[in-house]
Amino acid sequence: MNLLAKIYVTLKGSVLDPQGAAVTHALHALSYEAVQDVRIGKYMEVTLSAPDETRAHELVRGMCERLLTNPVIETYTYELAEVTL
Amino acid sequence: MKCAVVQFPGSNCDMDAVKALNLAIGESADIVWHTVASLEAYDLIVLPGGFAYGDYLRAGAIARFSAVMEAVAREADRGKWVLGICNGFQVLTEGGLLPGALRRNESLQFRSEIAALEVVNADTAFTRHYRAGETIRIPIAHGEGNYYADEQTLQRMRERGQIVFRYAREHNPNGSVDDIAGVINERGNVLGMMPHPERAVHARLGSADGARLFTAIFASWREEYAAR
Numbered sequence: 001m002n003l004l005a006k007i008y009v010t011l012k013g014s015v016l017d018p019q020g021a022a023v024t025h026a027l028h029a030l031s032y033e034a035v036q037d038v039r040i041g042k043y044m045e046v047t048l049s050a051p052d053e054t055r056a057h058e059l060v061r062g063m064c065e066r067l068l069t070n071p072v073i074e075t076y077t078y079e080l081a082e083v084t085l
Numbered sequence: 086m087k088c089a090v091v092q093f094p095g096s097n098c099d100m101d102a103v104k105a106l107n108l109a110i111g112e113s114a115d116i117v118w119h120t121v122a123s124l125e126a127y128d129l130i131v132l133p134g135g136f137a138y139g140d141y142l143r144a145g146a147i148a149r150f151s152a153v154m155e156a157v158a159r160e161a162d163r164g165k166w167v168l169g170i171c172n173g174f175q176v177l178t179e180g181g182l183l184p185g186a187l188r189r190n191e192s193l194q195f196r197s198e199i200a201a202l203e204v205v206n207a208d209t210a211f212t213r214h215y216r217a218g219e220t221i222r223i224p225i226a227h228g229e230g231n232y233y234a235d236e237q238t239l240q241r242m243r244e245r246g247q248i249v250f251r252y253a254r255e256h257n258p259n260g261s262v263d264d265i266a267g268v269i270n271e272r273g274n275v276l277g278m279m280p281h282p283e284r285a286v287h288a289r290l291g292s293a294d295g296a297r298l299f300t301a302i303f304a305s306w307r308e309e310y311a312a313r
Contacts, residue, residue, distance in 0.1 A: 011188075015233060018191045018260070067150070070143055070179065072186040073233055 002049050002085050005060045007068060007078040010041035015073045044068060047083070056080055086306045088114035089127040091157070091173075093148050098134035098170065098283060105283035106131075109299035117153065124156040128306050129166045132157070132173025134226070134281060144187065144229045145175035154180055166210060166302055167275040171227055174267075174277030183268055183277045184242060185234035191260025195228040199291055200280055201253035202266050206246045209269055210305035211276045214297035220253055221294035223280035225266075230279035232261035232268075239263060245271055250278055 011017050020038040027035045046063070050056035057080060064076045090102045103114045114131070117124065124130055137148035148154070154176070161167050161182055169177040177183045190196060199222050207217040215221065234242065239262065242248055250267035257264045259279075267278030282295030 014235065015188065016191070016260070018189060018193050018231075022193060067146060068142070070146065070186050072178075072235075073188060 001052070001056075002047065002083050003053070003056045003080055004083045005044075005046040005048065005056070005078050005080050007044040007046060007060070007064060007076055008041060009044070009064075009069050009074050009076045010039055011073055012075050047085070053080065053082075086110070086112055086129060086303055086310075087127045088112050088129045088131065089117045089124055090114045090131045090133055091119060091153055092116050092133075093119045093135070093137035093151065093153075093176075095137045095139055096133050096135035096172070098172075098281065101281075102131045102133045102170070102283045105286045105295065106299060108286050109296040110303040112303070119148070119151040119153045121153050122156055124153070124160050124165075127160065127165065129168065129302055130157055130160060132167070132169040132176050133283075134171030134173060137172055137176060140172075140229075143175075143179065144172060145177075145179035148172075148176045149180035158182060161270075161275050164272070164274050166305070168211065168298075168302070169275075169277040170281055170283060171225075171230070171279055174279055175229065177275065177277045182275050183270055184238050184247070185232055185265075185268065187229050187279070188231040188233055188260075189229050190227070190231050190258070192258075195226075196230075196258045197226040198224065198258070199285075200225045200258055200266070201256055202280060203251045203253055204249070205251050206249045206269070208246065209249060209273050209276070211269070211298055211301055212249060213304065214301040221297075222285065222292040223282055223295050224284045224291070225258060225280045227259070227279055230261065231259040232263075232265040232279075234262065242268065247271065249276060250280070 285295030
């Protein structure tokens with residue numbers, strides 16, 4: 001089966017995000033005073049083929065932990081869905 | 086002393102490292118391409134500055150999986166000296182040879198200037214020609230040199246003397262925790278630093294303070310070689 005993994009990578013809560021802080025300031029300057037915090041991350045789409053969903057989950061977690069994120073500073077979530085190519 | 090300078094696609098301080106080794110200690114280093122599978126012949130391996138694999142994804146993230154990095158890990162295990170400068174430091178943290186990670190500079194700006202560093206640990210093979218507490222001047226040139234490690238890791242590193250260089254008080258250029266500019270592994274044979282000692286080997290370059298890092302490794306090697 002063919003699957004699409006939508007992977008969201010963010011900095012861990014304990015890690016300062018200077019880009020997010022700069023964007024927060026910019027939004028405040030545009031009068032969006034409602035904004036309390038902005039965290040900037042990365043979004044990736046990985047298309048893959050796997051025999052079943054269980055294996056696909058294993059593959060996605062493996063690639064996230066080995067390459068797509070640095071576990072020292074980042075964390076991730078993902079959504080996985082079957083797609084027709 | 087046999088020296089290798091690893092060249093990744095995107096390295097750009099490789100020739101500076103070769104010339105610095107030649108000027109500081111009279112050794113001619115080999116440039117070694119990132120596909121090389123063995124570094125057994127070398128006593129010192131330098132991972133130079135630059136933008137290996139374009140710094141895609143994260144600085145050092147892709148370079149750490151190149152064939153040569155398996156060889157670097159193997160030689161580090163054998164106790165060979167490994168020096169990662171700037172991008173080389175990023176590759177070493179990504180590869181788990183050194184603790185922590187390097188984030189985007191807090192200012193979000195690329196900083197290129199001469200930095201004042203405090204030598205925190207002068208009792209390593211790399212820093213024995215400095216005095217503990219001495220201030221040295223070494224250039225920095227990076228956008229992602231903002232060192233991070235969690236508090237537990239930092240405490241462990243402090244206890245073991247693994248913090249080797251700090252930016253001088255009030256002169257932290259990138260937001261690094263604890264003002265950290267360079268760290269060493271527990272065994273004391275793998276050093277990573279954001280500043281560029283290879284760009285500070287002659288007064289005409291603005292500072293000659295980096296030369297002593299190379300003379301120190303050379304002296305360490307001579308002692309070890311004589312003891313064999």
